Amino acid sequence: MKMKRMKKVVGPEYNLSEKIKTNVYAVGVAMQESVYPHTMTVFYPKERKKMPDNYRGFILFDPDKCISCFNCSFVCPANAIRMKEAPNKRYYPTVDYGRCIFCHFCIDSCSSGALKATKIHDVAYKDMDEMFTPTEEMIELPEITREDKKYVEYEIEEDDLHLKRTKGEDYLFVEVPQPKEIPMVSTCIDPDSCIGCRVCAEVCEHSAISASVEDGGTLRMKIDTDECTGCGLCVKECSMQILRLVKK
Numbered sequence: 473m474k475m476k477r478m479k480k481v482v483g484p485e486y487n488l489s490e491k492i493k494t495n496v497y498a499v500g501v502a503m504q505e506s507v508y509p510h511t512m513t514v515f516y517p518k519e520r521k522k523m524p525d526n527y528r529g530f531i532l533f534d535p536d537k538c539i540s541c542f543n544c545s546f547v548c549p550a551n552a553i554r555m556k557e558a559p560n561k562r563y564y565p566t567v568d569y570g571r572c573i574f575c576h577f578c579i580d581s582c583s584s585g586a587l588k589a590t591k592i593h594d595v596a597y598k599d600m601d602e603m604f605t606p607t608e609e610m611i612e613l614p615e616i617t618r619e620d621k622k623y624v625e626y627e628i629e630e631d632d633l634h635l636k637r638t639k640g641e642d643y644l645f646v647e648v649p650q651p652k653e654i655p656m657v658s659t660c661i662d663p664d665s666c667i668g669c670r671v672c673a674e675v676c677e678h679s680a681i682s683a684s685v686e687d688g689g690t691l692r693m694k695i696d697t698d699e700c701t702g703c704g705l706c707v708k709e710c711s712m713q714i715l716r717l718v719k720k
Contacts, residue, residue: 512633517620518619518622519621520618520623520624520641520642521623521624521625522623522642523591523642525591525646526589528574528576528589529589529592529593530592530593530595531576531589531610532588532590532610533611534585534586535586535607535611537585538562538584539586539702539703540555540562540677540678541701541702541704542563542703543578543581543583543703543704544565544581544587545565546581547577547578548578549577550571550573552568552569552571552572552573553565553568554566556606556607563677565587566605567610569595569603569605570604583653589646590644591645591646592613592614592616592644613644613645620642621639621640622637622638622640623637624638654719655719655720656702656717656718657695657697657700657702657717657718657720658680658681658695658702658704658706658707658715658718659717659718660693661714661715662712662714663714665712666691666692666693666712667712668691670683671706671709672693672715675705675706675709677703678699678700678701678703679699680695680700680701681694681696682694704717
């Protein structure tokens, strides 16, 4: 079997003017890149990408606004939030970041604005156990060592994508407008259907529901509207579905 010899690849020949033109163009591109670079690389941690205000990052908690409604733990699809009893006998959330998927359903469902989002995304943990964040650590921002002196943003100009670099630090906590608070209280819409199971009184974290026996031995549940915070726990747990939240 005879093997055909491959032809040698011959490079293009340039004349002197083409060589000068090509080299001048290369030097021009290098100078332009040194002054106005088109690289897409963010030199983290010396630079930090500017995150949008609605970025879903580390979660902060304000206990003064919490009404212990448990909504954040109920809505969490990853079971990352557990309620913990505090010394003041209230229940506050804890977050396991080993489970959290950063959907921020908990923040969206918080009617009192006790949970807040931040743009912090680079918290480091030594092990999985440390990723469990108790209530006390959710109140304050985590300790951050920052080296960034610039923040960068992607911009498109005339179909050209590039990074805009700005001196300064991107603030990692964004103040958002507080949700409009509508005072709500629980009420029974059909007292005659109540079976007196007392589940509503047991789940109430504010002792706003009590049981009383009327003449004839009928057990009635009484709701103290002054103590009720409208958290809705009793409404969720009522087996007869006769409790409703109404405007106070």
